[in-house]
Amino acid sequence: MNGREHLIAQFLKLGVIVSGLFMFIGQIKSMRFSEYPFFNFQTYDQIPLKELINYYIKLKDWGILSSYIGLFVLILLPFIRVIMTIFIFLRNKEYALSGIALIVLSGLFFSLYLGIRV
Amino acid sequence: MALFILPPSKLKFYNFKMYSLILFFISIFAGFLGALLGLGGGIIVVPALTLLFKIDIRYAVAASLISIIATSSTAAANFIKDQLTNIRVAVLLEVGTVAGALTGYFISSEINAKWLYLLFGVFLLFSSLMMLRKREEHISIDDHPWSLKLRLAGTYQNEKKEKIFYNIANVPFGLFSMYFAGVLSALLGIGSGIFKVMAMDGAMKLPMKVSSATSNFMIGVTAAASAGAYFIKGDMRPELTSPVALGIILGSWIGGKTMTRIETSVLRKIFITVLVFVAFQMILKGMKL
Numbered sequence: 001m002n003g004r005e006h007l008i009a010q011f012l013k014l015g016v017i018v019s020g021l022f023m024f025i026g027q028i029k030s031m032r033f034s035e036y037p038f039f040n041f042q043t044y045d046q047i048p049l050k051e052l053i054n055y056y057i058k059l060k061d062w063g064i065l066s067s068y069i070g071l072f073v074l075i076l077l078p079f080i081r082v083i084m085t086i087f088i089f090l091r092n093k094e095y096a097l098s099g100i101a102l103i104v105l106s107g108l109f110f111s112l113y114l115g116i117r118v
Numbered sequence: 119m120a121l122f123i124l125p126p127s128k129l130k131f132y133n134f135k136m137y138s139l140i141l142f143f144i145s146i147f148a149g150f151l152g153a154l155l156g157l158g159g160g161i162i163v164v165p166a167l168t169l170l171f172k173i174d175i176r177y178a179v180a181a182s183l184i185s186i187i188a189t190s191s192t193a194a195a196n197f198i199k200d201q202l203t204n205i206r207v208a209v210l211l212e213v214g215t216v217a218g219a220l221t222g223y224f225i226s227s228e229i230n231a232k233w234l235y236l237l238f239g240v241f242l243l244f245s246s247l248m249m250l251r252k253r254e255e256h257i258s259i260d261d262h263p264w265s266l267k268l269r270l271a272g273t274y275q276n277e278k279k280e281k282i283f284y285n286i287a288n289v290p291f292g293l294f295s296m297y298f299a300g301v302l303s304a305l306l307g308i309g310s311g312i313f314k315v316m317a318m319d320g321a322m323k324l325p326m327k328v329s330s331a332t333s334n335f336m337i338g339v340t341a342a343a344s345a346g347a348y349f350i351k352g353d354m355r356p357e358l359t360s361p362v363a364l365g366i367i368l369g370s371w372i373g374g375k376t377m378t379r380i381e382t383s384v385l386r387k388i389f390i391t392v393l394v395f396v397a398f399q400m401i402l403k404g405m406k407l
Contacts, residue, residue, distance in 0.1 A: 005198050006199065075342055078187060110220065
């Protein structure tokens, strides 16, 4: 599957660039108009993502919101990468490896579900 | 929303710009090393955040997970192009890791972490000695039947631009080791990259560079599930994770470019050094518990 392996490489490269750009813009923007130092994070304060996003939308802090988009894209990459391998192996008629990749994907979703539930 | 109210007296001493820059540069180094060794950079990011910046461990772990995904995805682009990553081996072994991580999650309440830390600290020390004794690459003469069936064997180019063909030995043991690595990383919260590289290099007899590149490819997948959970729970804060991720992307891109040029023996020495460092870290942690 040599030719198609490059598809995965190119996809990952593109994904990292897109996510990096969003985070870079976010970083530059939030460095300019806010002065949040890290000591905000020295004690743990559990605030769900939904609340945080609503808060930043209300503040119109597009810098932080752009960084969130970058993070989301980055986390998505491995999931899409596994899905890509399923289809690439399927097209090569390598059903065993394709099935194995499918098992990996379901395991991933299951552990994601467990992680959120806790 | 108490966390957004800052005591003005402290503002003078902490400057967001400067601290973000320091964090950015540490992350470049972490990404570089993580990409070369297939470990993901978490072993540098977590201590840096908790010890240097006094960040709460939960935010630090969230940032470390992002750094693993970033290293894995960035370096993979280069490694696949250079035919260092064995995607077929990676997909097969990922089953072991994911299953192990799930097992670790379910048994975590029944296990005494203290002894595990001590046991595996000593185990890693012992392994580093074993790796030190191994000077050259031993490529397996026989291809394991499972490897034959799934056509796992491959070729890669070494630093002298020679094409080297390698077989895969001991596939079931490799799969079992990955399962074990998954269990341990779920129990101890350590990146499983170190065990993955050791199992591929030691038991399955893959060349060191292929082991490291393939481990690098796999760790992103296991990290993604936990990262997704941390993200939705809101523990992943851009103020902290963005400078880390940006530094890691840059560092692991450089690491990915360096891999084809670096001598395998040098790579092995760096790996052993990190191994000893992690081993002592684990033993110390175990003694404190």
